Amino acid sequence: MARYHIETYGCTSNRGESRQIERKLRDAGHRPVDGPSEADVAIMNSCTVVEKTERNMLRRAEELQAETADLIVTGCMAIAQGEEFAEAGIDARVLHWDEVPNAVGxxxxxxxxxxxxxxxxxxxxxxxxxxxxxxxxxxxxxxxxxxxxxxxxxxxxxxxxxxxxxxxxxxxxxxxxxxxxxxxxxxxxxxxxxxxxxxxxxxxxxxxxxxxxxxxxxxxxxxxxxxxxxxxxxxxxxxxxxxxxxxxxxxxxxxxxxxxxxxxxxxxxxxxxxxxxxxxxxxxxxxxxxxxxxxxxxxxxxxxxxxxxxxxxxxxxxxxxxxxxxxxxxxxxxxxxxxxxxxxxxxxxxxxxxSMVGETREVLAVEEGTGDSVKCRDGAYRQIIVQNASERGVEVGEFLEVEVTGHSTVYAFGEPV
Incomplete structure (x- = not known):
């Protein structure tokens, strides 16, 4: 089992995601330690609300990289501007938050x-x-x-x-x-x-x-x-x-x-x-x-x-x-x-x-995402995000048809048909 250190920046949503990461890590037998120098892996749940925050995130990631053998960056900056860590010379695995528990093993x-x-x-x-x-x-x-x-x-x-x-x-x-x-x-x-x-x-x-x-x-x-x-x-x-x-x-x-x-x-x-x-x-x-x-x-x-x-x-x-x-x-x-x-x-x-963009998929809305979004899964368990879910009447537990309108690296975006 791995020893981990986790740091969370930004909003309540980020803190909630960090709690879910920690719950899965502890269920899998991994254990927290007091600081990054004692950890097998350090996890930084990042924020990107303003330019100053971005600079702070890059600086902290650089510090963590020097203190631990393995660095994982997740959260908003990882998703929206993940390439900036590599451009800054920071050697980190940039992951969506729900990929983190498996990656720590x-x-x-x-x-x-x-x-x-x-x-x-x-x-x-x-x-x-x-x-x-x-x-x-x-x-x-x-x-x-x-x-x-x-x-x-x-x-x-x-x-x-x-x-x-x-x-x-x-x-x-x-x-x-x-x-x-x-x-x-x-x-x-x-x-x-x-x-x-x-x-x-x-x-x-x-x-x-x-x-x-x-x-x-x-x-x-x-x-x-x-x-x-x-x-x-x-x-x-x-x-x-x-x-x-x-x-x-x-x-x-x-x-x-x-x-x-x-x-x-x-x-x-x-x-x-x-x-x-x-x-x-x-x-x-x-x-x-x-x-x-x-x-x-x-x-x-x-x-x-x-x-x-x-x-x-x-x-x-x-x-x-x-x-x-x-x-x-x-x-x-x-x-x-x-x-x-x-x-x-x-x-x-x-x-x-x-390759999914433009196609229609039946999906199951599985859980709430960040902001007003819902995470859905299609028949092959690919993740499709429906944004502005409440105004579209999409609720967790619902089966629906969506048209795939765009994608990020590890998930797609869909509009209800």
Missing amino acids: NGECPTTTAGTEPILDGVVGILPIARGCMSDCSYCITKHATGKIDSPPVEENVEKARALVHAGAKEIRITGQDTGVYGWEEGERKLHRLLDRICTEIDGDFRVRVGMANPKGIHGIREELADVFAEHDELYNFIHAPVQSGSNDVLGDMRRQHQVDEFVEVVETFDDRLDYWTLSTDFIVGFPSETDHDHAQSMALFRETRPEKVNVTRFSKRPGTDAADLKGLGGQVKKDRSKEMSELKQQIVGEAYE
């Missing part, structure tokens, strides 16, 4: 909530389907806290999902350390069976998003899983399969269990079954054994599979893990590789959202 599996009980947060129902992990990654400390996989019966999770829908959930988020190995300890992976039953046996209008599933876990059920996605409109056409590296040598040193071709086969299977879907993945750059050639292989895999949601993480040693004993790469090497991959990410994700 060092490629580690997330932890689930205590007792793996469901939570209703607005119209979002969070359903942890299992606890634990079958992997033994050399860099991950989470496994020491969670243990091996423990999967409740399918019937039990279906009933929990039904209870969330009856309580008002419009979006159910299936979570776990590794959803792809749900049922593994009983000798049968059951994720596809669970999803099929949730979609066929529960009445109501809702959507289901499947959380992180390691490539090895879903590779053996990739065809069954893709068929279930193709059959049910209730499922967002979205998978999060963290590959971590495009080099089999590095994957072996990470003890990741899968190889690159297995990840590619998962992607190809979903490409065959689904016309419109989103691949989310993670890359760790700067693992101690990663050579220039290994990094080039990761870049090539990125270009080949074109994931549209990507967490790029610089390797950071975690106490008690085997990778912590390895001789690390220099900080500049990690920064350079992270920058190169992040620039490719911006290009590919930007092109995906640009």
Whole structure:
């Protein structure tokens, strides 16, 4: 788990977003520290209300960069003027605020909530389907806290999902350390069976998003899983399969269990079954054994599979893990590789959202955004922002048609049809 330091500037909305970031970080097992010098990662939630504020933000980002190994900038200036940080020579990951919690992780599996009980947060129902992990990654400390996989019966999770829908959930988020190995300890992976039953046996209008599933876990059920996605409109056409590296040598040193071709086969299977879907993945750059050639292989895999949601993480040693004993790469090497991959990410994700402009999408309004806006998700879990929501009568929990009128790098803008 990472040690983090967070600073928030600006309005009440920014403070609310920081609270949500912190809640997700603590749920995932990360812990706050007193200052940036003690942190693995510093997070600056920025403001950009006037020119003087912009100068202050750049100056503070420069100070934080000097005090911590990894800097994330989010908030209004990150969204509206993110390029100014790079132009000022500041080496930071510039992210939308809801990308921050995943980006803080060092490629580690997330932890689930205590007792793996469901939570209703607005119209979002969070359903942890299992606890634990079958992997033994050399860099991950989470496994020491969670243990091996423990999967409740399918019937039990279906009933929990039904209870969330009856309580008002419009979006159910299936979570776990590794959803792809749900049922593994009983000798049968059951994720596809669970999803099929949730979609066929529960009445109501809702959507289901499947959380992180390691490539090895879903590779053996990739065809069954893709068929279930193709059959049910209730499922967002979205998978999060963290590959971590495009080099089999590095994957072996990470003890990741899968190889690159297995990840590619998962992607190809979903490409065959689904016309419109989103691949989310993670890359760790700067693992101690990663050579220039290994990094080039990761870049090539990125270009080949074109994931549209990507967490790029610089390797950071975690106490008690085997990778912590390895001789690390220099900080500049990690920064350079992270920058190169992040620039490719911006290009590919930007092109995906640009391709949507002018098209009409059915979306679910999931949560309130900044100001008078609402965050919506289309069938592939791409984010579309509807502005001036109250005057347009758009409310959270509503299904509606929107025309995509514009885009930022990581989301689109839509007008209700």
